[in-house]
Amino acid sequence: MVATPSSPDGSDLPELIEYVSEKVKTLFGRTDKPSIIVSPYRMNPLGSHIDHQGGSVIARTIDQYSILAFYPLSTPRILLHSDTGDSSDKAAAFEIGSIATEENWIRYAMASAKSFTGLNPDANGFSGLIYGSLVGAGLSSSASVILAYLGALAFANDMTLTNAELVELVRQVENEHMGLNNGLQDQMSVVFGRSNALSLLHMESATASYIADPPIVDEVCWVLCYSGFSRELVSSGFNDRVRECREAARALDPDASRLGDVALDKRSDAHIAHLPAHLGRRAIHVYTEMARVEEGCDAWRTGDWARFGELMNQSCHSSIANYECGSEAMIELHDIARNQAHVFGSRFSGGGYGGCLLMLVNRAQAEPVREAVLSQYLKRFPEKQGVAKAFIANAENNARLIIS
Numbered sequence: 446m447v448a449t450p451s452s453p454d455g456s457d458l459p460e461l462i463e464y465v466s467e468k469v470k471t472l473f474g475r476t477d478k479p480s481i482i483v484s485p486y487r488m489n490p491l492g493s494h495i496d497h498q499g500g501s502v503i504a505r506t507i508d509q510y511s512i513l514a515f516y517p518l519s520t521p522r523i524l525l526h527s528d529t530g531d532s533s534d535k536a537a538a539f540e541i542g543s544i545a546t547e548e549n550w551i552r553y554a555m556a557s558a559k560s561f562t563g564l565n566p567d568a569n570g571f572s573g574l575i576y577g578s579l580v581g582a583g584l585s586s587s588a589s590v591i592l593a594y595l596g597a598l599a600f601a602n603d604m605t606l607t608n609a610e611l612v613e614l615v616r617q618v619e620n621e622h623m624g625l626n627n628g629l630q631d632q633m634s635v636v637f638g639r640s641n642a643l644s645l646l647h648m649e650s651a652t653a654s655y656i657a658d659p660p661i662v663d664e665v666c667w668v669l670c671y672s673g674f675s676r677e678l679v680s681s682g683f684n685d686r687v688r689e690c691r692e693a694a695r696a697l698d699p700d701a702s703r704l705g706d707v708a709l710d711k712r713s714d715a716h717i718a719h720l721p722a723h724l725g726r727r728a729i730h731v732y733t734e735m736a737r738v739e740e741g742c743d744a745w746r747t748g749d750w751a752r753f754g755e756l757m758n759q760s761c762h763s764s765i766a767n768y769e770c771g772s773e774a775m776i777e778l779h780d781i782a783r784n785q786a787h788v789f790g791s792r793f794s795g796g797g798y799g800g801c802l803l804m805l806v807n808r809a810q811a812e813p814v815r816e817a818v819l820s821q822y823l824k825r826f827p828e829k830q831g832v833a834k835a836f837i838a839n840a841e842n843n844a845r846l847i848i849s
Contacts, residue, residue, distance in 0.1 A: 458483065461512055461576065462847070465528075469514040469574040472526050479514040479573070480600060484593040484844040486510065486584035487634035488667065488794050488803050490643070490757060491741040493734055493764050496628030497687050498694070499705020500735045502646045503656070503742065504630065506638025507667070507838040509584055513593040515573030517601035524572040525554055529580045541570050544622060553587060556622035557594035560614045564604070571601045579671065583793070583800015588631035591615050592844045600846060608636050612651050627683070638843040643745055645738075648705075658840075659748040665789070666808040667838045668815050670782075670822060672774045673829035674799035683798065686768060690731060693724035704731045723769075730767035734760060754789025754805045761792035770798060774826060778802040781821045785814050811837055 462481055469479050486509040492502030518524075521541040527550050528534055537551040542562055545552035554575075561568055575593065580586045595614055599606045606614070615632035619625045633646045637653035644653045690704055697716055698707040704727075712732055717725045737756045744753040761779050765771040771779075775793050779802060782791040787810035794801045806814050819835040826833070 458508065458510065461510060461578065462514075465512045465514040465574055465576045468528065469516075469526070472574060473516065473524075473572055475516065477516075479516055480597075481847040482511075482513040482515070482593040482596040482600075482844065483847060484511040484513070484589040484596070485635060485638060485841040486579065486586055486589050487631065487638065488584060488669070488801075488838065489630060489634065490753075490792070490803060490805070491734070491738045491760055492630065492646075493730075493760050493792065494686065494690075494768050494770070495705075495731050495734045495738075496630035496646070496648050498628075498690050498703045498731050499648050500731065501648060501738055502630045502634075503738055503745075504634035504638070504644040504646055505667075506635060506640070506644075506841040506843060507584070507669075508841050509578045509586075509838070510576075511578075511586060511589040511593045512576045513573055513590075513597055514576075515571040515597045515601075517597075518570045518572060521568060521570055523554060523558060523570040525551065526574045527551075527577075528574060529577045541568050552623070553590055553618070554594050556618040557591050557614075558598060559622060560617040561595060561598045563617070564606075564610070564614075565602050568598060569601050571597050573597060580675075583798075584669075585631040585634060587619070588615055589635055589844070591618050592632060592635055596844060596846055609651060611636050625684070627687070635844050638841060640840040640842050643742075645742060656742050656745050659746060661748045664748070664808060665750050665805055666811050668788075668804045668806045668811055668818070668835060669794070669801045669838050670778055670804070670815075670818050670835040671801045671833055672778060672799060672822070673826065673833035674772065674774050682770065686727065686770060689724055690727050693720055693728045696720055696724060697728065704728055705735075726767040726769065730763045733763055733767075750789045750805060754791075757790030757792045757803070757805060758783065764793060772798060775799065775802065777825055778818070778822055781818050785817060786810075787814050 485506040487506050489502055489504050496502050524538045526536045541558040545555050577586055612632050637644045642655040642657045646653050694701040694704045694707055698711045701707045717728050741756045782788045782804050787807040789805040791802050791804040794803050815835045
C-alpha cells in the first residue's frame, strides 16, 4: 500500500496523483493504470454573495484538489471509495439514477450521476477512488468533486461535455438535488480557471473573461488559513440570505427576481432607505460588492496591491455588517490578518460560515505571515490544533482529464 502523501497542504500534484493511482489499483485488484480527473479548488478574492443576484465575480483556481482515479464500467453502476487525507477509507456502491435519502459523502456522486442521465439516460458508470485535499474548507470542494464525477462519467460514456453543460449540470446537482440556492460561481471558477490570470465570471451568460496577471505579480502571493470549521451551506443561513436578497429585489422593483435585475434608477440610496432595515442591508452589500469587483479588476491589472487588498477588506466588512454572515472564528481570523503589516487585505471564503480566510500578502513575508496568523488563531481556538492550517496557495488551471 502506498504511503499517504506527506505534503501538509495537499498541493504536490504529482505525488497526489501517484498516491491515488496506486491506491485505486490496490482497492480493485488491478494492475493497469487508471484514468485520472484533476479538479482544482477555487477562491474568490472579490464578489462575495452576489453571483446568485446576477453580479460578476473574480475567481482563481488554486493547487488544492479533488482527484478521481477510475476505471470505466460497462454497466450503469458506480463503485466508489473516498479518501480525504485523514487515513479513513469509506466505500459505497449504487445504481446510476438513484438518490441518497440521507446526508453523507456519497450523495454528491449519486446526484452527479442522476443529473448526467439527463444527457445520457443509459449511462455506464465506473469504479474509482476520490481523494479530497481540503474538504469543507470553503474552497468549493463540492463543486470540484461534482466536476470530477461528471468528467469520469463523460469519459466512461465516450462523451465530451461543453463548459456550458458542465456549469448547468453542477447547478442541477446543487440546486435540484442538494437543496442549495446558490448561483454559478463555484463551478464556473473551476471550469474557467487559468494559472496566469484572474477569471472574471459573468453570471448572466455563464462565460468568463480574464484579467491577466501583471508583470509584477510575483511581488504578492495568496496565503490561506483554514479555520478548522467546515462549511455546510445547506444547514447554514445561506438559503435565508438568498431569499432576503430576492425579497429586497421585488420590493425595489416588482419586475425583478434578483437584485441584479432591478432597474438602475431604482437602486438609489433613497429607494433602499424605504426597505425594511435588514433587506436594505442586503441590497447595500450586493450593490457595493458589484462596484468593488469592477474596481478590483482595474487594481489587479495595474498591480495596485494596496487598493486590491483594501477592496477585499471592504468586502469582508460588508459581509459582516450588511450581509450578516460572519461566524466568530472567521471574524477573529480577519481581525488577526488586519493587524499583520504585510497583509494587503483579506476576506472570507466559504461565505463566512466557516472555511478559509484569503489573504493577499507581500510574497517576501509570506512565511512569517502564515506562521503568525495560524499561531494567533490557535491561541484563540486551541481546540483546532492539528485541524486548522495555513498555507501558500499557488495558481492552477481548470479541471482536466489525464489518461494514463
